[in-house]
Amino acid sequence: MTDQELVREAYLEAKKGYDAGGLPIGSVLVDAKGKIIARGRNQRVQTGDPTAHAEVVCLRNAGRRRDWPELTLVSSLSPCIMCAGTTLLYRIPRVIVGENKNFLGAEDLFAARGVKLAVLQDRDCIALMERFVREKPDLWNEDIGL
């Protein structure tokens, strides 16, 4: 799958979250062969778990494994410092991001630690997140600790 196709999969997870009344942020985890091995979407509103950002849920769904350094993490939105930290803990070397117009996460930390980052500025990811931030600013602020 291309980076664009992978971001589309993260977007589809985000859309499911939006449709369920949650934060529209989605994530997939991809192995060295380009196969999606785990999916996740932000579940903070749905489950009441403040750590249930899309990327954390995705890694949680991936379960215990030792091949993290061969994987690529894909997210519809630039990962926050918790999700960046989780990526760095497990030495995931590559991250593909749908967009960072609505939120610029801890990309500086990725850069400092040598994680390869691609930001696609995908129009659907931007539009969905923009819509959510406009509709539910309080829920969004809570998500990023504001």
Place this chain on the structure above:
Amino acid sequence: MTDQELVREAYLEAKKGYDAGGLPIGSVLVDAKGKIIARGRNQRVQTGDPTAHAEVVCLRNAGRRRDWPELTLVSSLSPCIMCAGTTLLYRIPRVIVGENKNFLGAEDLFAARGVKLAVLQDRDCIALMERFVREKPDLWNEDIGL
């Protein structure tokens, strides 16, 4: 409660984890009045969730709230970069650590972002972690992405 008493509570959580065959790392979250409002211990082995470090579990148990900037996070062991990132996301301003002899986490990140850190080098925390690392080095390495 004093810092030492709070570390003792984190240690007791760690000990429960050890007794259950898991990683002996525990955490508590304390409000502005010094009251423990949430507890957690590493559940990675017990639940198969790679994100279930003690501090993440503790914040998960704290649920959705808006008073994070008034709280103190206590951990029996120096927090890794995922747990440090989670602390920073929610702007928790103060962290008390049992020990950093067995593992030095992302304390540099705390320092860079102005988080107040106290490391107590508690003898019980050191001894329990040391014992676990000696007994189950593989489980420990997996916990820190090695």
